[in-house]
Amino acid sequence: MNKPADLSEMRMKTDTDWWRGAVIYQVYPRSFQDTNGDGIGDLLGIAQRMPHIASLGVDAVWISPFFTSPMKDFGYDVSDYCDVDPMFGSLADFDVLIASAHRLGIKVLIDLVLSHTSEEHSWFKESRASRDNRRANWYVWADAKPDGTPPNNWLSIFGGSAWQWDSTRCQYYLHNFLQEQPDLNFHEPDVQTALLEVAQFWLDRGVDGFRLDTINFYVHDKQLRDNPPLPEEERNPITAPAVNPYTWQNHLYDKTQPENLDFLRKLRTLMNDYNAAAVGEVGDDQRGLEILGQYTGGDDLIHMSYAFELLSGHMPTASYIADVFEKVEAVAAQGWACWAFSNHDVPRHASRWQLSDAGTRCFATLMQCLRGSTCLYQGEELGLPEADVAFEDLQDPYGKRFWPAFKGRDGCRTPMVWEPSNQNGGFSSGSPWLPVSHEHLNRAVTNQEQDPAAILHHYRRAIAFRHSHEALRKGAQTDMSADGTVLRFQRANEEETLFCAFNLSFEPAVTDLPEGKWRQIGIELGSAGPAPDGRLHLGPWQPALLMRVEDNE
Structure with a gap:
């Protein structure tokens, strides 16, 4: 697949280090802007609202998955990597989005979910059909123990065993997340080749890079060894809630294997041809910063990555942040972090840390002064608190499973509020997939645009301050x-x-x-x-x- 010559030449003229110190704005497509009245945000809605994103002064936009999917995990279960799910639009709509962003000087990163697919992906359908077809080894299959139980003790982040029995092959398959999300087998060279072709498809389409979901989950231990238990005093529920026994294991074998680095080098080589960049998501309760250092510590690896230290449940104190950066210096001095306070998987930090508006402003300024790149989550610039979503309105399978001890991720995924004139906040003319929080309406964009003292303007000033001082960027x-x-x-x-x-x-x-x-x-x-x-x-x-x-x- 050949790159368009003009696009390639244009990229060669840009700053190859553009990602270092960049400010990235995350869009959750289902909840950003609906243009056709079906209550679900779409790609044309993102293009329509691109001027708002550009007005913040950010360098790039990260768009959460919009690929064809049965939506068991809202797009993180992909059934076709190279097409757009009809609920979000079409490839032509994506081209409009890319053009809109580039016209405003905004780079576009898309969310690649490479560790697993949907069970409805054609690759998995073929793989599960028999033990001897051409894709039989594309997923992680294993025989049962003699007593019929799963091959080992690995657990799913979404609860229960990470193994699901399949009656066609009479084997178990691995799923680190939902059972509808079987894990790809990165020990199979053809799998790596196919995924690199997926990345090239989108690079040729004009994207400027990727956010790599669960980057340390790609490769599993080939011997399928049991994870050892983790002492209770060492349990640190960051990637999974405390009510989930996933936190009871020391995850030495189900993820973060050394072979992962070989694939990341291949992906980096491909991205270099396009002057593209990637930010990885490291999901690990004990070794997140160490893995960040390993995965970003060289020009042949991933550009930047984020762990969960500043996505924690308790408000980070001065001493906590100092300790985090001391550890970064110890284990990731040659790497590059990308810091975030909020995203689509954790409660919004204004509520999580019980911040006043003054506290929210202070942390917004701090974020733009820290070494590393930064991610802002849609609505963060409005100071939105976590929305209270009633059980009957829940969509997230994670929340449904662990309610009420853990309410899931819907509270941070409710629709963006653009104007307060109707109950849907200008998000949709139809009934939204999640209810718009009434508490959010008075923080709508149009309200804040008219108020010079609004937090929206503070975010713009903080980002402008970062850009005006190269010492803060790099x-x-x-x-x-x-x-x-x-x-x-x-x-x-x-x-x-x-x-x-x-x-x-x-x-x-x-x-x-x-x-x-x-x-x-x-x-x-x-x-x-x-x-x-x-x-x-x-x-x-x-x-x-x-x-x-x-x-x-």
Whole structure:
């Protein structure tokens, strides 16, 4: 498949390092904008709202899956990698979306789900038909133990065994997620080739890269060894809720195998031809940052990745964030992180951390000052809290299974609110697939556009501040520490040195300045300046952003 010459030449002229320090906006297509009244967002809706995305000043948009799918897991169960599900539109609509984004200077990343497919994918239908067809080994099949039980003790993130019995082959197949999501066998070379062809299909269509779902789940232990138990005191429910015994195992063998790196190198080689980039999702409760370092620690691997340290359930304190970055320096110094506070899989952080508007603004500014790239989730720029979705309105199978101890992911997936004139927030003229939160309506885009003090404008200012200082995008980060509730660090490149301090507290705080001369910047973000006593006096949730002044200035 040949790349269009003009597209290839255009990409060669762009910054090959564009992804480093980029701000990426995540769109969940079902809930962004519906243009045909069926209550489900679509690709033309994303194209229609692209000016809003561009107005934030972001560099790229990440679009969650829109491929053909039976929607057992809302598109993360793919039945055709190279087509658009009719509920979202068509390939022609995707071309319109790409053109709309590129015209506004926005790069497009699409969500590739490579670890598993839908059971309705033609590959799986053929694989399960017999033990000797050409795709018989494309999925992870294994015989039962002599007593008929599954091959080993591996568990599904969605609960229960990770193995499902198939009466046609009289074998079990592996599914790390829903039983309708069988895992592909990356030990089969033809599987890797087929998936690289999928990536090339979309690169040829104009995408600028990928978000790689569950990047550390691709390869399993070929020997199918049991996972050992994890001591109770080490359980850290990040990738699965505490009510799920998935957190009781040390996941040494069902994921994160060394052979994974070989496939990532092949994918990186392909992307290099297109000046494309990828951000991986590392799902691991114990070794997330270490895996991030392994997967992004070289020019032949994945560009950037995110773990779940800042997607945690408890509000990150200054000391917690300092500890996270100390560990990053220890295990991922040569890698590149992509930080997120919210996404489509966790409750919105404004609610998760019980933030006031001031706290939400402070974290928004902090995000844009940290070393790494950043991801914003749709509605985050509006300060949306988690929506309360009644059990009878739930769509997420995860929530239905563990209700009420875990309510699933629907609360962060409710429709975007564009204007408050009707109960659907301007999202759809029909009945939306999830109810629009009434609590969200007064935070609609049109309301905030008219209010200079709205949090929407704060996000724009924070992103603009990041872009105006190359030290924040690609510079070094040093001297991070916690002084009580104040997080302190410096960002620097050859042209400038910045000092950043954030009071992550509801109470005032005082901290010292580093040695040297400093001048206040970031006033539009509420930055504090040095007081007459030469110290920084920070109000609740207040940042201090300063630039080093040379002696000759």
